[in-house]
Amino acid sequence: MIKVSKHDAITLRISHAMSKSKLSSLEMYLFVPGEIGLNQNLMPETDLYYNCLTQKRAYYSDKHLLPLIHSRLAQRGRLSSTQYRISLSLFAYQYVMALDNAVDDLLHDSDNVTETEIDNVVELTLDILRRLRRTIPYEETLKRYYTNIDNYLSWYTEQKFLSLVAHLTRDSEYKTIKDRLIILAEKEQAHRALHHYNSTQAAQDITRISNKMRLLRRLIEHPVILKETLIALGNNIRRAVKGIATGFVMLFVTMIVVFARDYWGEITASFVIAMSFLYALREIFKDDLKDMLWRWLRKGKPKWKRRYYDPSTGNQIGQKYEWLNYQTISNLPDRIQRIRKKRIVQREEQVISYRSETEMSTSRFMSGYEETREIIYFDFREITRLFDKDTYRVYRLNNGQVSREKIEKRHLFNLIIKQDNHIDEPIYYRWKVVLNRSKIVAIEPIELTSNELE
Incomplete structure (x- = not known):
């Protein structure tokens, strides 16, 4: 299952879990409106990759309480203290990700969200925190680690509850749930104060407490996110292409020089002019020949390779090959073309094609885990700079009165993703992403018909 959401104002977050198989393929096609003018000359593929794409991969378990069980076993001495820290971090990391998704879903449709839906999220959140706090380790080193985790989760839960209060509409029907969220946020503050998680000065200084929580977030992610x-x-x-192209051109130039020397017999003004012209052609055709050989030799081959290492042992546990190219719609696979559908406007679209093949060695994973979860961030800042500033x-x-409104210019991007675990049939997804010059306005999933998937 692939989930696409907004990470920040202008960044798209694409997340998916890799399970069942050791080999997985992912293909993404971003259809960019032709009026923007994006092309390879304006933004080369390498610049697009390094400036717009960032990603991270972490251990993942769909059995949400498994990390907590591991941490309790470690606390009882059945597992090592290292296993305790890793399992507790994984539990906290998955809780934060799940809370983010749940709150984002509620805020996405905040005008129509019901009190029952908010209550369900709140109850589930409180239940998870109760399970975490049910057993506190006795060993000092483990207790210190538990304190850091509980401190961050308490603060982050409070922040999410307050964000719900801030973004819900001011209708009276939400007054009860807002009051409850505020009470729960105050309880989390009291919980941290009761256990002396933070100094009084830090708790009262919003900058200090936010910086501390940022460091605690890194503490949680360190044993979970793969290096x-x-x-x-x-x-x-x-390098070889550069040498071959230079050698071939020099061989040709040398032959011409020899023939010219035999023709003129001696160095004359005509000979010097001919040599100048010949060396100018050499510089031109050397670069063209080098580019042609490079494209021919590298056609269809991956451009980047990532190696993944376990953060605790340092052992390599997987690798991923990546491709990134500009394509035209006519060169795309037939099924992708059917999903996108051909229209006159779409023929002018520029297509950014990203493909990856990931192979993981599950036998080298941390004990008890067989899955990883990857998050890919696509930053649109480089692309939105090409948008027109005009309004x-x-x-x-309206009621017999004419009003004049200022409208911002928006652009519609289409995103199609193909996920293949090489065991089941490939799964296709499609989203519409609406952007203006400063932010992602909307992300709309599109349900695919049976005709498009055939």
């Missing part, structure tokens, strides 16, 4: 190294592929081939005015007739 990685990024390798740009083809560097040796690039236009629209006239409306």
